[in-house]
Amino acid sequence: MTQKRIRFLLIGTGAIGALVWIAVRVLLLDFDAAVISYGSKTVRTFNTIATAGLIVAALAVAGLIIVVFSQKKEAALKAGGKPAKKADQHYDGKDIVSKLDKLYETHTVYQKDIVEAKKMIDQIDGCIEDLLELQADNEFEILDKIEYSMRQAKMQILQNTKSIVNRITIEGDPQEITKRLNTNSEILKQVRGLLHETVNYLDSKSPSTRGDLDSMTKALQSLNNTIE
Structure with a gap:
């Protein structure tokens, strides 16, 4: 898998995790009404899903930072290993x-x-x-x-x-x-x-x-x- 595809996968995964967290937060905006409508057990499940989505988003962002940093480091090493020749x-x-x-x-x-x-x-x-x-x-x-x-x-x-x-x-x-x-x-x-x-x-x-x-x-x- 190329680094471009890895970046795309991480961005997509992070976006999905963030959207899940936002959707649950919106759904439980009125907590008391949500408990009455869905029941306390279902609300707890929703909270667990939201937490999981937030964790996935955070991990994806961390992974993306690592990939970008690795790319920059690799580019710097290449530049150092193959110094540009002076124009002759x-x-x-x-x-x-x-x-x-x-x-x-x-x-x-x-x-x-x-x-x-x-x-x-x-x-x-x-x-x-x-x-x-x-x-x-x-x-x-x-x-x-x-x-x-x-x-x-x-x-x-x-x-x-x-x-x-x-x-x-x-x-x-x-x-x-x-x-x-x-x-x-x-x-x-x-x-x-x-x-x-x-x-x-x-x-x-x-x-x-x-x-x-x-x-x-x-x-x-x-x-x-x-x-x-």
Whole structure:
């Protein structure tokens, strides 16, 4: 059960408990009349029900506070475990694409490589956007790990592309440029495979589907091994 569903269950349970308590209090607003109408034994039963409703509501509120606190603590731990990397102007996507565009005009012999390099940057951005859409509709913690790995994959692609920019600038070894492009292609292949397995996992409608979970986990490990 996801934390979102747990919160919904606690809120619903607390609301029901509170409504029961309010309903009984209203019913017994005129205590003497209630005793005359329903009898003392029934009134005592009503009081017991009201007390139980109040206890349920209080427990639900306490549980909700614990869940919210746990979520905040977990988020803080994640933030601490994965510190945000400082922006590096050398690996800024827009800056690299801009440099590729300039080289396209001045180093025509490398135009095919430049087009391929730019296309792969667009593709990794597209994969990350697709994953973010999946995250918006699904609350599975493993999606956060997948997003982190995909962003690391993008960083690796940008690093390789930066190397390509440098080599084209000095009209360096074409074989080394091809090697970097092939590495980026392999990373993209792993990212697409991971995205595909993620969709399969979510389509199963159950986080306990072992086969889909194993396939997605293996795809995630494979990507991490590729970008290490």
